[in-house]
Amino acid sequence: MDAVLVHQDRKTSEVWKRLALVTDPELDESVTDLGFIEFVSVDSDDGVDIIFRLPTYWCSANFAFLMADGMRRAVLSLPWVRQVRPRLRDHMVAEEINRGVSEGKSFGDALKDFASGGSLDEVREKFRRKAFERRQEVMILALRGVGYEDGAICRMDLGTYDLIDFGSKEVARQKPRYRELLVERRLAVRPGDRAFVTYEGHPIKRHEFASYMQRLRGVRINMEFNSSLCRGLLAARYGELDGGVAERLPVNAAPCGGCASGCAVRSGGSPATTEKHSAALA
Incomplete structure (x- = not known):
């Protein structure tokens, strides 16, 4: 029995590592670091359940869809996974x-009653550019910091x-995150290509x-x-900060719809959360 539990713990850990590669499309931050992922479970048939949530009931539906689909694709890349079931909760179009x-x-097709247009390619491209520029500024500032002119x-x-x-x-x-986008767009592949x-x-x-750096700074500040x-x-x-940001937010703070983002705070899947979602998945 202990060996089975260790095996399942290893698989769950592998799932979390894959989920850490999925980013909020606007913020270019990991969904795990942001606290989107609330619960992960691997069943005996190697099916994976993922429950995630967003900061508001009306967070951007297209971003939520991109993240859910990204989670599914990332976890399916594990060779032993047979099925991935990401589930968004507490959202106006969660069911769809x-x-x-x-x-x-x-x-x-999924949101045909709520959104016009059938492709998210333009949205992906817009925020891929922002991610590239933010990562690039990080590395340029780091190079300046170690003495490069x-x-x-x-x-x-x-x-x-x-x-x-x-x-x-x-x-x-x-460093590798910036390189990853250089190679993905084939901007730099060979050692002699400009970085x-x-x-x-x-x-x-x-x-x-x-x-150019001033423009990159503007992108970073916005993100x-x-x-x-x-x-x-x-x-x-969700009341996850005691006397912290939650108490300081003004009553009229702009909701996620205001910044068109999916966002969050770190969560670790507390025992209470795990118990609640275990019951929900039963």
Whole structure:
């Protein structure tokens, strides 16, 4: 019996690691770090149940759908997983999203009574750009911090970038995340390719670098504001901060619909939460 429990714990841990790769499309932060994931369970047939929630009842439906579908795809990439059942709760279109994702429908088909258009490609692209620019600024600031001048950063190739040791755990965590998007968009693949280019693949000219960095800073500030707001809203909704952000939020704080985001605060799946959702899944 103990061996079975250890085996299931290992599988549950693998699921959490896959879920950590799924990000809020606007905030470019992990759904696990943000606290979206409330409950994970692996059954005896290697089916995976995932329960998640968002800060408000009216958080953007398209973002919620993207995250649910992302969770399903990420966990299905584990070779032993047979089925993934993500379930959004406490949301105005939770039923439609849950059914649509489980049946493999597109966003347009799943939410045809609530949204026009059948594709989320434009939404994905918009926030992929923001994620790229935010990650890029992180790495440029890190390079400045270890003594690189702007001209050298503009000329830096991927091979040089790969060899740099920043001496910071957080920067070391962010370094491959930026590289991942470079390769995904085929902006830099070979060691001699420029490591710092625009999202369209154009070189960043030295005389334009200051204004370019100012724009990246604006993207970051906007994303950080939305992240902070959303974490506070989730905390206020579910009472997960004692005397913290939840108490400081003004009564008229903009809901998630105001920033068009899915957002949150860290959650760990408390015993009370686990008991509640175990009953719900029975």
